[in-house]
Amino acid sequence: MQSRATRRSFLAGAGAAAVAGLAGCSEGDPGSGSERDGGVTDSGGSGSRTLTMIDWSYVYSNDVIAEFEDRHDCTVERQAAQGSAETLAQLRTGRADYDLVPLGNYAVTPAIEEGYLQPLDLDQVPAYGTVFDFLKKDYFERDGDVYGVPRSFGQTPLAINTDLVSREITALADLWDPELDGLAGGRDDARLQALYRNAVVGEELNPTSVDDVDRGALRSDLVDRLELTGGLWNNGGESEQLIRTKQVGVQPVWNYVIQAMQAENVPIDRVFPEEGTKAWFIQFTVREGAEHPDLAHTFIQEWFTEMGYESLMAPSNIAVPSDRVFDERDVDRSTFGLDDPDQFIYEDPKPRELVEAYSRTWSEAKAEADV
Numbered sequence: 001m002q003s004r005a006t007r008r009s010f011l012a013g014a015g016a017a018a019v020a021g022l023a024g025c026s027e028g029d030p031g032s033g034s035e036r037d038g039g040v041t042d043s044g045g046s047g048s049r050t051l052t053m054i055d056w057s058y059v060y061s062n063d064v065i066a067e068f069e070d071r072h073d074c075t076v077e078r079q080a081a082q083g084s085a086e087t088l089a090q091l092r093t094g095r096a097d098y099d100l101v102p103l104g105n106y107a108v109t110p111a112i113e114e115g116y117l118q119p120l121d122l123d124q125v126p127a128y129g130t131v132f133d134f135l136k137k138d139y140f141e142r143d144g145d146v147y148g149v150p151r152s153f154g155q156t157p158l159a160i161n162t163d164l165v166s167r168e169i170t171a172l173a174d175l176w177d178p179e180l181d182g183l184a185g186g187r188d189d190a191r192l193q194a195l196y197r198n199a200v201v202g203e204e205l206n207p208t209s210v211d212d213v214d215r216g217a218l219r220s221d222l223v224d225r226l227e228l229t230g231g232l233w234n235n236g237g238e239s240e241q242l243i244r245t246k247q248v249g250v251q252p253v254w255n256y257v258i259q260a261m262q263a264e265n266v267p268i269d270r271v272f273p274e275e276g277t278k279a280w281f282i283q284f285t286v287r288e289g290a291e292h293p294d295l296a297h298t299f300i301q302e303w304f305t306e307m308g309y310e311s312l313m314a315p316s317n318i319a320v321p322s323d324r325v326f327d328e329r330d331v332d333r334s335t336f337g338l339d340d341p342d343q344f345i346y347e348d349p350k351p352r353e354l355v356e357a358y359s360r361t362w363s364e365a366k367a368e369a370d371v
Helices: 002-016 062-074 084-093 105-113 126-130 172-176 190-199 215-226 237-245 254-261 292-315 323-330 353-370
Strands: 040-042 049-055 074-080 149-157 158-161 183-189 229-233 250-252 268-270 276-283 344-346
Touching: 049 215, 049 292, 062 074, 074 268, 084 105, 084 149, 105 276, 126 158, 126 323, 149 237, 149 254, 149 292, 149 344, 158 237, 158 254, 172 183, 172 190, 172 215, 172 250, 183 190, 190 276, 190 353, 229 237, 237 250, 237 254, 276 292, 292 323
Parallel strands: 049 074, 183 229, 183 250, 276 344
Antiparallel strands: 040 074, 149 276, 158 250, 158 268
16 A cells, blocks of 8 residues: 555645646646736737637637737637536636636536526537537537537547556456556546446446446446556646656556657557547537627637637647548548547536536545555
């Protein structure tokens, strides 16, 4: 247990330190914006209207935002997001009075059901027709209206540090192999770990009720996983640090983090696990009661026609999921793992009581495994 205590100390330090590279899609990161007090970025536009948004700050370059402001005589004010769950909590407490509110796919449904989003006017977003069809989920719709437009897409393959792991890795199930004791890592996320476990044991990936979950069996399997774990991460910077410092040798990691390390000749192999590769996607949504909904719609449209590739896809290796963007930029879909969309598994929306049950089970498993 002493070695695990050392790893916990490392994670505490890594979480507090500034780590080079993107922080990832669960935590806000200073990224490319010049953050002011409170994490707000105002790129200096002086237009008569102010478009407000909350989003991860790595997504937008200042130049792209400045050009949008010039085109539309407006100012864009950005609040750094910490994560979709945190943004949803802000909506619920009335602290998210933004026009544009990007959310992870699992957070869109509760935001719709609880009345925090307005239906989108797709006549103002003709580029929606070029968004990959497999991402246009039914749960983004209500009564024929669409509430979310996918703006970015990524996946979480397995990253293997070949200096530490010599055996062949092919599956998520390998993370439960005692041969990898102390070498396996993963994200400190209850919903995600339940999804991976369900994929490994062949159970329903996304149950819709607490009654459908055997919490005892789930906890036992998570304890087995955690007892082999060399470290847990909360954001992209931490996941990269665990690999670079050889704290772990194999773990699911966001694809863009793997690509960044491979570009620096870190000895990393990428494996798409045989059970399926976890995919994630973030949606543009417009808040109910937004002050400038038309400007928000314009921003969404121009993300696909003007901004997305230069701002996010080219510098950060995170896909803008649009046929138009890939075709106009002559980008090979296999670079982003998009040549076979059937390989992906997703975390679908869940009722709040199931999310809370997962969180309790994960906490109990960590306590039992002394992690």
